[in-house]
Amino acid sequence: MASSPTQITELLVNWANGDQSALDTLMPVVYAELHRLAHHYMKRERPGHTIQTSALVNEAYLKLIDQRKTRWQNRTQFFAISAQLMRRILVDHARSHGYVKRGGGARKVSLGEVADLSQIGANDVVILDEGLALLAEIDPRQSQIVELRFFAGLTIKETAEVMDLSPATIKTEWRTARAWLYRYMKKDQFDES
Secondary structure, X not given: OOOOHHHHHHHHHHHHOOOHHHHHHHHHHHHHHHHHHHHHHHOOOOOOOOOOHHHHHHHHHHHHOOOOOOOOOOHHHHHHHHHHHHHHHHHHHHHHOOXXXXXXXXXXXXXXXXXXXXXXXXXXXXXXXXXXXXXXXHOHHHHHHHHHHHHOOXXXXXXXXXXXXXXXXXXXXHHHHHHHHHHHHHHHHHOOO
């Protein structure tokens, strides 16, 4: 069974070229990593969340197999897209349960928590998602870096690889994007409109 990054990349390319058996071989190989990503997300969710880790993996899997137009490049890109799909599932779930930008059950985020994006809780993901959408309009690259670093859990080096940029550029853009989101979320705390 394939397990190296090169073998995973080969399976992804074969799948993208229409080889369904490549997908059948790929999924058991990457399941543990997908489960780890889902567990990473679920740790931020409230206790008793209606979506369980395995269900999140399964929903993401169903969305992944619909990614027909994606030109798979490598293992890192696959897991970045997987993480983005998981993020979207959880944001959609939070929205459907009444978590809205100005309240709706979401707790207020302290400024210290916003400065360290790793401390953002599940309810705050909706606010962060809205901030990311606005950031994407202003600077799509910075928005993508936040998605890859925060939501996909990629390292600076992995993010640089996926985006075909230098690690130094990623570090600079990551700092700038975090500062922008800090200001956005700080404004959200005090804006009652």
